[in-house]
Amino acid sequence: MTVRSVPSTLRHPITGVPFASPVPPGSGWPGDPADASTPVARSERQVATLAASATDLHQIDARSSVCEACPRLVSWREEVATTKRRAFADQPYWGRPAPGFGEEQPRLLIVGLAPAAHGANRTGRIFTGDRSGDWLFAALHRTGYANQPTSVHAGDGLQLSGVRIVAAVRCAPPDNKPLPTERSTCAHWLRREITLATPSVTAVLALGGIAWQATFAALAALGWAVPRPRPAFGHGVQVPVVTPDQRRVAVIGSYHVSQQNTFTGRLTEAMLDDVLITARST
Ligand code: SF4
Numbered sequence: 001m002t003v004r005s006v007p008s009t010l011r012h013p014i015t016g017v018p019f020a021s022p023v024p025p026g027s028g029w030p031g032d033p034a035d036a037s038t039p040v041a042r043s044e045r046q047v048a049t050l051a052a053s054a055t056d057l058h059q060i061d062a063r064s065s066v067c068e069a070c071p072r073l074v075s076w077r078e079e080v081a082t083t084k085r086r087a088f089a090d091q092p093y094w095g096r097p098a099p100g101f102g103e104e105q106p107r108l109l110i111v112g113l114a115p116a117a118h119g120a121n122r123t124g125r126i127f128t129g130d131r132s133g134d135w136l137f138a139a140l141h142r143t144g145y146a147n148q149p150t151s152v153h154a155g156d157g158l159q160l161s162g163v164r165i166v167a168a169v170r171c172a173p174p175d176n177k178p179l180p181t182e183r184s185t186c187a188h189w190l191r192r193e194i195t196l197a198t199p200s201v202t203a204v205l206a207l208g209g210i211a212w213q214a215t216f217a218a219l220a221a222l223g224w225a226v227p228r229p230r231p232a233f234g235h236g237v238q239v240p241v242v243t244p245d246q247r248r249v250a251v252i253g254s255y256h257v258s259q260q261n262t263f264t265g266r267l268t269e270a271m272l273d274d275v276l277i278t279a280r281s282t
Pocket of ligand 1: 047064067068069070073074097169170171182185186189
């Protein structure tokens with residue numbers, strides 16, 4: 001990657017406020033859940049401790065958004081944030097983990113894989129600022145979960161209703177491929193997020209096979225009753241699972257909204273709308 005000289009701060013494309021890249025916690029980025037006093041996890045053990053002691057989703061958002069437990073991913077996300085893509089060279093990059101986004105008491109939990117290097121790693125909001133997000137948020141708007149069809153940047157007015165979106169791995173990985181150790185470290189955040197959302201959740205939508213695996217692994221670790229062997233991933237596959245307090249929840253599979261799937265027609269708008277409508281009816 002070519003290293004270019006950039007100003008130490010650049011203006012946020014919506015608010016016009018100048019920020020360093022990566023963005024220091026509590027410096028005014030729209031929707032930043034953390035501040036300078038938010039505790040930072042620097043090992044898997046610390047992730048486990050900070051996740052387990054988080055009392056609400058806002059605390060999970062804050063703590064995970066400053067996490068530094070995976071050295072390879074911290075290095076990559078910050079390198080991308082400082083070198084930038086040419087098209088975004090005039091923008092500050094978030095350069096931190098992408099926390100969950102959406103309602104604190106969602107009926108639907110959407111689980112994706114990981115932030116995109118120039119998407120959420122730039123904008124600070126999961127699935128925001130890339131083609132995958134364009135597809136997902138347009139579908140959420142068509143099916144009544146979002147107040148607008150686009151999600152271009154934190155601070156753009158987007159609000160979700162009845163849904164929360166999380167990533168199985170919260171830092172942008174090189175080549176979109178997190179290592180197994182990175183997936184297992186970040187799973188502590190995912191598990192705690194699921195636990196805190198469980199009272200309201202009636203459906204979990206897994207985007208892609210890796211999110212499907214991560215979802216079932218998390219549910220099993222949390223003591224949910226899940227089928228064994230675990231059901232194979234497929235678009236539209238719906239699997240009933242049971243929470244520890246004996247409530248039925250549907251886990252639904254969807255092809256990922258990656259360009260590889262949407263450009264080729266493997267995933268169409270109608271297919272994505274169908275799984276979202278199915279999730280709403282559970
Ligand atoms: S991938 Fe997850 S556990 Fe690893 S540094 Fe990022 S937020 Fe922390």
